[in-house]
Amino acid sequence: MTTQPPVELICSEYWLSWLEEHNLSIALSTYQTNRIFLLGRKSDGTLY
Numbered sequence: 001m002t003t004q005p006p007v008e009l010i011c012s013e014y015w016l017s018w019l020e021e022h023n024l025s026i027a028l029s030t031y032q033t034n035r036i037f038l039l040g041r042k043s044d045g046t047l048y
Contacts, residue, residue, distance in 0.1 A: 004033060004035070007035070007037070009037075009039070009047065011047070016041050016045060016046075016047060019039075019040065019041045020041050020045075024040075025038065025039060025040030025041075026038075026039045026040070027039075
């Protein structure tokens with residue numbers, strides 16, 4: 001099994017407030033790298 005490189009997520013400055021406003025989290029997947037990403041906002045306002 002090989003180790004995959006880390007992923008860096010860059011989002012707009014409004015994306016986290018949009019998630020909070022709509023009370024949402026987002027799940028993304030990619031078959032190319034066999035990864036699933038679960039993204040949401042922590043109570044301190046940072047990305048989880």
